[in-house]
Amino acid sequence: MLRLTACFLFSLVSLVSVTRADYYFGTGAAQQTNFSETNTVRAVYLGRLSAFAGTGSNPNVAEAAKFTSLYAGVAIRGATNVALYGGRGDVNFENSLANGKMYDTGLRFSNTNQTSVQSIFLPGLPPPSGSTAPFALSNSAGIGMRDILANQGGLDFWLVGDAASSFTAPSQITSTQAANFLVYFNASAVPEPSSILLGLAAASFGALKLRRPKIALKANA
Amino acid sequence: MVSSRFHVLFLASICVFAVLGSSSGAAVISSTVNQDGYKTFAGTGAASKVGTFQMGPAAPSYTQARLRTWIELPSNAFGAAAPKLVLAAYNASFPEFSLIFGPTVSTSLNFESEVPPSFGVDERQSGWVSLTPSEGTTLASIIASDSQGRIDAWLVSPTIQDFANPDLAEYWYFDSNYNIIFETIVYTATLELEAVPEPTSAIAVSGLTFGFLALRRARSRRLLRRQIHA
Numbered sequence: 001m002l003r004l005t006a007c008f009l010f011s012l013v014s015l016v017s018v019t020r021a022d023y024y025f026g027t028g029a030a031q032q033t034n035f036s037e038t039n040t041v042r043a044v045y046l047g048r049l050s051a052f053a054g055t056g057s058n059p060n061v062a063e064a065a066k067f068t069s070l071y072a073g074v075a076i077r078g079a080t081n082v083a084l085y086g087g088r089g090d091v092n093f094e095n096s097l098a099n100g101k102m103y104d105t106g107l108r109f110s111n112t113n114q115t116s117v118q119s120i121f122l123p124g125l126p127p128p129s130g131s132t133a134p135f136a137l138s139n140s141a142g143i144g145m146r147d148i149l150a151n152q153g154g155l156d157f158w159l160v161g162d163a164a165s166s167f168t169a170p171s172q173i174t175s176t177q178a179a180n181f182l183v184y185f186n187a188s189a190v191p192e193p194s195s196i197l198l199g200l201a202a203a204s205f206g207a208l209k210l211r212r213p214k215i216a217l218k219a220n221a
Numbered sequence: 222m223v224s225s226r227f228h229v230l231f232l233a234s235i236c237v238f239a240v241l242g243s244s245s246g247a248a249v250i251s252s253t254v255n256q257d258g259y260k261t262f263a264g265t266g267a268a269s270k271v272g273t274f275q276m277g278p279a280a281p282s283y284t285q286a287r288l289r290t291w292i293e294l295p296s297n298a299f300g301a302a303a304p305k306l307v308l309a310a311y312n313a314s315f316p317e318f319s320l321i322f323g324p325t326v327s328t329s330l331n332f333e334s335e336v337p338p339s340f341g342v343d344e345r346q347s348g349w350v351s352l353t354p355s356e357g358t359t360l361a362s363i364i365a366s367d368s369q370g371r372i373d374a375w376l377v378s379p380t381i382q383d384f385a386n387p388d389l390a391e392y393w394y395f396d397s398n399y400n401i402i403f404e405t406i407v408y409t410a411t412l413e414l415e416a417v418p419e420p421t422s423a424i425a426v427s428g429l430t431f432g433f434l435a436l437r438r439a440r441s442r443r444l445l446r447r448q449i450h451a
Contacts, residue, residue, distance in 0.1 A: 027399075032340075033340060034340035034341065035340065036295065036383065073393065073401070075390070075391065075392060077293070077385060077387060078260070078383075078385065114258075114259075114260060115257065115258025115259055115260075115387060115388045115389075116258060116387050116388055116389050116390065116391070117293075117342065117387050117389070117390035117391065118391055119391040119392060119393050119403060121401070125401055126401075128398065128399060128400055129399075129400045129401040166262075166267065166382035166383040167383075168293060168295075168383055168385070170293050170340065170341045170342050170390070171339065171340040171341040172339065172340075172341030172342065172343075173341070173342055173390040173392045173406055174342070174344070174406060175343065175344065177392055177406070178392075179341065179390070179392055180392070180393070180394075182393075
């Protein structure tokens with residue numbers, strides 16, 4: 001009975017990992033808007049990402065169960081521990097947050113010097129430029145942002161710091177050079193029905209194989 | 222003969238006034254430097270250091286100033302909130318925001334947000350703004366106080382903090398293989414001051430001119446005397 005249970009659990013875990021394997025969902029980038037609001041926090045609107053693309057990506061949001069991890073890059077100045085939020089709402093950040101439409105990605109941006117506009121990528125540069133592992137999203141943030149992208153066709157991103165802070169994310173570097181932000185998502189797929197059936201069949205077969213010697217032992221006794 | 226002498230005198234007078242006019246007219250001193258980017262905060266305001274400019278040797282006074290700079294401004298930078306140019310002694314720790322204390326000159330030159338606001342780092346060229354005689358002489362004493370004639374230029378706002386004169390900015394783009402490529406832009410600023418020329422220079426030029434005239438007159442008389450004696 002113990003071996004049977006162990007086999008079943010192992011099959012279940014394997015099934016989940018096989019059907020929900022992480023994959024590169026896509027990269028979205030846009031010019032920063034630098035529109036700011038200050039109430040109980042200072043929030044700087046980056047912009048809305050609707051299209052995700054990139055080499056080897058599968059940016060079909062209907063096939064994604066959730067976003068699992070991300071890289072993000074912003075051009076930012078004067079920042080200390082500024083949080084990146086994603087969700088829905090291009091004005092009134094705090095209302096959107098209160099209404100459960102904004103999710104904290106967990107990323108925190110800080111400038112290494114306070115005199116420059118720096119392009120900062122967290123947790124590092126995404127592939128193929130870098131090899132740092134992506135930053136894991138919480139389940140609520142990953143599912144929430146995936147659902148907003150699927151249902152509303154675009155994700156709004158904000159940088160959020162203390163009300164007393166004065167960080168900015170300028171929209172342009174010169175009159176001809178825009179300042180852009182980037183979000184790179186990894187996602188897990190929606191489990192396919194065929195995979196579930198295949199997994200269950202494998203689990204059942206394993207269980208039967210383990211059970212057969214026990215019956216034979218009983219018969220011999 | 223007489224008409225010839227008057228002719229020479231007339232030409233010499235024109236030369237004198239031309240030379241005097243150019244020497245006593247205002248001179249423009251210009252200095253271009255990389256922006257500093259340092260910011261300091263006090264209360265609800267902030268000061269952003271544009272840079273250290275080389276303006277020496279000092280003139281007796283200055284009458285006008287203008288500034289070209291790369292600046293990032295929020296959408297509410299208007300009127301009294303708009304960052305204004307303050308000229309301070311080289312490397313002096315930044316004084317109070319009232320900027321009346323110490324060796325500083327708070328000018329009326331300011332930078333307001335564009336309409337609609339750009340939300341980016343923009344190159345802005347101010348117009349010439351007049352300095353009062355008191356500001357002009359204070360500025361001269363500030364410049365004279367440094368052996369190399371350096372002064373620090375700041376942009377100061379008493380009520381907004383999210384403006385800046387960054388020293389540089391990085392941006393990125395994808396190459397054809399989706400690699401991220403970084404580029405850097407270094408920002409520069411130019412300060413121009415219109416100076417009142419030193420009295421010594423004006424006196425020297427006038428003296429030389431009248432001296433030249435006197436010599437010319439003496440030579441003419443000598444020639445005339447020789448002709449008479451001959």
